[in-house]
Amino acid sequence: MQTLPRTLHIPILLTLLAYVVYIPSSHGLSPDEEKVAKLQTDAQHGAVKAELELAAHYMTGNGVPQDARLAALWYEKAAQSGDPDAQNQIGYFYQDGIGVPVDLVRARHWFQLAAASGSPAGRLNLGVLYLAGLGVPKDINFAMQLFEEDARRGNGTAAAYLGTIYYFGMAGSPDVAAAEKWYERGVKLHDPIAGYDLGSLFSTDPVHPHDIPKAVSLLRESAQAGYVPSMHSLGLLLLNHPELEQTTNEALTVVQAAADAGEWRSSVLLGIIARDGKAGPVDRKSAILHFQIAVLQGGGEAEHLLRYDINKLNASLEPEERASLNSAAQAWYAQHRSPKKFIVKDPEVAKFFPLPTNVDVMKGTSTSTHAQPAGVADPLASVSDHKQKTESRGFLPDL
Numbered sequence: 001m002q003t004l005p006r007t008l009h010i011p012i013l014l015t016l017l018a019y020v021v022y023i024p025s026s027h028g029l030s031p032d033e034e035k036v037a038k039l040q041t042d043a044q045h046g047a048v049k050a051e052l053e054l055a056a057h058y059m060t061g062n063g064v065p066q067d068a069r070l071a072a073l074w075y076e077k078a079a080q081s082g083d084p085d086a087q088n089q090i091g092y093f094y095q096d097g098i099g100v101p102v103d104l105v106r107a108r109h110w111f112q113l114a115a116a117s118g119s120p121a122g123r124l125n126l127g128v129l130y131l132a133g134l135g136v137p138k139d140i141n142f143a144m145q146l147f148e149e150d151a152r153r154g155n156g157t158a159a160a161y162l163g164t165i166y167y168f169g170m171a172g173s174p175d176v177a178a179a180e181k182w183y184e185r186g187v188k189l190h191d192p193i194a195g196y197d198l199g200s201l202f203s204t205d206p207v208h209p210h211d212i213p214k215a216v217s218l219l220r221e222s223a224q225a226g227y228v229p230s231m232h233s234l235g236l237l238l239l240n241h242p243e244l245e246q247t248t249n250e251a252l253t254v255v256q257a258a259a260d261a262g263e264w265r266s267s268v269l270l271g272i273i274a275r276d277g278k279a280g281p282v283d284r285k286s287a288i289l290h291f292q293i294a295v296l297q298g299g300g301e302a303e304h305l306l307r308y309d310i311n312k313l314n315a316s317l318e319p320e321e322r323a324s325l326n327s328a329a330q331a332w333y334a335q336h337r338s339p340k341k342f343i344v345k346d347p348e349v350a351k352f353f354p355l356p357t358n359v360d361v362m363k364g365t366s367t368s369t370h371a372q373p374a375g376v377a378d379p380l381a382s383v384s385d386h387k388q389k390t391e392s393r394g395f396l397p398d399l
Contacts, residue, residue: 036063043074051078052086072099079110084117091125095134104135115146120155127161131170140171151182156191159183163197176201176208187218192342195222196230203237212241223254226342231258232266239269239278252279259290262339264298267291268306275309285325288313292329297339 036057042050055074058067072093078086091110094103108129114122127146130139144165150158159182165171167179180201186194199218202211216237222230235255238246252273259266271290274283291310295303314322 033063043077046081048078048081048083048086051075051081052083055086055089068093068099070099079113082117084114084119084122087111087114087117088119088122088125091122095125095129104129108135120150120153120158123150124155124158124161127158131161131165140165144171151185151189154189156186156189156194159186159189160191160194160197163194167197176205180208187221190225192222192225192227192230195219195225196227196233199230199233203233212237213244216241216244228258228261228263228341228343231255231261232263232269235266236269239273257343259293259297260336261341261343262297262336264294264302267294267297268302271306271309275313284313284316285321288317288322288325289329289332292326293332296329296333 036054039050039054039057043054051074055071055078056062057064058074059071060066072090075086075090075093079090087110090100091107091114092098093100094107094110096102108126111122111126111129115126123146127143127150128134129136130146131143132138144162147158147161147165151162163179163182163186166175166182168174180198183194183198183201187198195218199215199222201208202218203215216234219230219234219237223234231254235251235253235258238244238251239255255266255269259270267290271287271294273279274290275287276282288310291306291313295306295310298305317325
């Protein structure tokens with residue numbers, strides 16, 4: 001198995017890992033239109049709880065047409081009444097432009113109010129703004145203060161952020177030992193991102209001692225929480241270490257789940273498995289399909305990596321076959337266009353991962369009936385400088 005340096009996706013980290021709270025009713029929300037009508041009446045009379053629940057209905061499309069603009073309207077009304085969760089939520093909406101125009105000044109305003117009211121999520125998101133300099137002067141030390149306060153109060157995601165800052169030396173020299181300490185704290189607080197980071201230390205870090213069984217345990221727990229990068233890494237480790245205890249088809253299932261969620265590297269792995277017959281007979285058409293999907297998901301980087309293999313495989317097909325596969329890839333991508341960092345498994349995948357059901361639902365996961373494939377090398381060889389500059393081969397290894 002190839003040893004890879006760890007990388008950092010700052011923009012994705014800041015946007016997709018922001019701590020979002022949808023604040024559902026403690027008793028669950030009924031889709032019954034009569035209940036929604038009552039919520040609307042109560043919200044219009046200033047009942048904060050009704051404002052929150054109505055916003056959640058509009059955000060999820062539960063009982064009403066999904067409408068991010070109306071969700072933002074009702075979250076902001078609740079925020080104006082002083083609710084800290086609503087303040088954090090509308091701040092996130094302004095940060096990402098969900099139902100409202102992007103406005104980092106307003107985002108900071110609401111995160112500050114939420115943090116002042118004791119919201120861990122608000123404090124975390126305020127730290128994210130200062131870490132990246134989003135709408136504020138970049139101040140990593142202040143961000144670290146906010147994260148450390150949050151982590152000591154039990155926020156595992158804040159601990160993961162601190163670990164990343166120390167690992168990459170964003171506030172000085174890299175300190176892997178300090179990073180590991182904070183990742184471990186995050187894992188104890190059951191944070192899936194910290195689990196992914198610590199699992200990466202024990203499996204792919206070029207200087208940290210490797211412990212593959214421990215890495216698999218950490219990544220599996222993170223994947224159970226629905227974290228897509230952990231699914232890719234877990235599947236890759238299981239493919240390369242068939243001697244490890246694993247459920248039949250677990251590796252293929254989690255790689256497919258990650259690909260369905262938008263992880264283009266997982267689509268590449270599926271193509272390699274089909275191209276080289278690692279889970280059954282060689283299937284060039286399936287390999288091309290997965291590679292084309294990976295290009296649609298990963299853009300220029302994936303296209304550069306896969307160009308040689310796609311051209312080589314296409315040369316063995318008739319024009320009609322190539323056109324059909326291209327159409328199939330486009331149709332698949334149209335149904336899986338929005339990438340996710342967190343997903344809920346469908347029932348077939350849930351037999352591997354018993355997950356909660358309060359995050360984005362994944363579309364269409366398939367499972368394989370083939371035997372567990374032989375070892376597969378990760379197709380990426382990347383380096384990073386916090387701006388996610390990457391170098392990758394223009395070919396895939398013969399596996």
